[in-house]
Amino acid sequence: MQSDSNTTKMTDSKWSGVKRGFRRTFFVILTLFLFGSAIFIYAKYFYTYSDGYRAGLLQKFSHKGNLIKTYEGEMILSSVTGNSNVAIASEKFYFSVTDKKLADQLDTIQGQMVIVHYLQKNGSLFWHGESPYLVDGVKRKP
Numbered sequence: 001m002q003s004d005s006n007t008t009k010m011t012d013s014k015w016s017g018v019k020r021g022f023r024r025t026f027f028v029i030l031t032l033f034l035f036g037s038a039i040f041i042y043a044k045y046f047y048t049y050s051d052g053y054r055a056g057l058l059q060k061f062s063h064k065g066n067l068i069k070t071y072e073g074e075m076i077l078s079s080v081t082g083n084s085n086v087a088i089a090s091e092k093f094y095f096s097v098t099d100k101k102l103a104d105q106l107d108t109i110q111g112q113m114v115i116v117h118y119l120q121k122n123g124s125l126f127w128h129g130e131s132p133y134l135v136d137g138v139k140r141k142p
Helices: 002-046 100-108
Strands: 050-066 072-081 087-097 113-121 133-140
Touching: 002 113, 050 087, 050 100, 072 100, 087 100, 100 133
Parallel strands: 087 133
Antiparallel strands: 050 072, 050 113, 072 087, 113 133
């Protein structure tokens, strides 16, 4: 009977070691997954990929959205103008604004030539707008 008891103790200690190893491996993998997810989320939504200035005609600025309203704008960036300062070759620049004061300022200067400062993110969060370009400053172009 004593040999059965020793065998049971050895088997139990062997299994408890396996359980500890499995638990440790599980927590290491879980920690690495959470750390990797945090790095991915930061790099995708909060890291500023680039920043710079764009100059053009502020064509459209609106406050839109179904559940969460965001400020969205559209500028025409013209590289070639015609006789009457009409843009011939142009590209559109879509952007979002998160600051209410800046949004009010942009709303009053629609249809004018402006220079905006933007931050480009790798992705956009739905409460920051539709565009990965976030405008944080504006001035009228002379």
